[in-house]
Amino acid sequence: MISPYNILGVSEQATDAAIKQAYLQRVKDCPPDRDPARFREIQEAFEAIKDEDCRLRHALFHxxxxxxxxxxxxxxxxxxxxxxxxxxxxxxxxxxxxxxxxxxxxxxxxx
Structure with missing residues (x-):
């Protein structure tokens, strides 16, 4: 199983800013016109863990x-x-x- 943390390349203790920075770097490396499926995976990973509430929700219900x-x-x-x-x-x-x-x-x- 690939977790959102692995997709973005951050630890589970990463801050909101570190997660956002990793997301922006992944999007820069893999823009939607190059590989739409990979871009969608990156975007979904970010949405799942972008802030403390989302990370808690992901940990509890994923x-x-x-x-x-x-x-x-x-x-x-x-x-x-x-x-x-x-x-x-x-x-x-x-x-x-x-x-x-x-x-x-x-x-x-x-x-």
């Missing part, structure tokens, strides 16, 4: 994209996935994944 293929590979023991996982463990992993990531963002601890 549900990260989950790599379901990797989870399924792990659950069903496909080669390179580390063996099969019990069904209860798999469901527990799915249900707690986004909660743990959101709590880590709020407490500024790595996941």
């Amino acid at each position: 549900v990260p994209r989950v790599e379901f293929d990797a989870l399924l590979a792990q659950a069903f023991g496909q080669p390179g996935a580390g063996g099969p996982m019990a069904a209860d463990d798999f469901l527990n992993l799915l249900s707690t994944l986004s909660i743990e990531q959101s709590l880590a963002k709020l407490t500024n601890t790595p996941t």
Whole structure:
């Protein structure tokens, strides 16, 4: 999952001014006429974390994209996935994944 912080190249403790500066630099490097999809991604990232309220809202309510293929590979023991996982463990992993990531963002601890 690519977070808005990664897209803009700032830390989660960055100030409003640092986030705005990073956004302007990204827009300068990738204007909308060069790559509209990338520009849209940059713009959405900025909108998600542009001020303290937006960052809090993002931390509380953003549900990260989950790599379901990797989870399924792990659950069903496909080669390179580390063996099969019990069904209860798999469901527990799915249900707690986004909660743990959101709590880590709020407490500024790595996941």
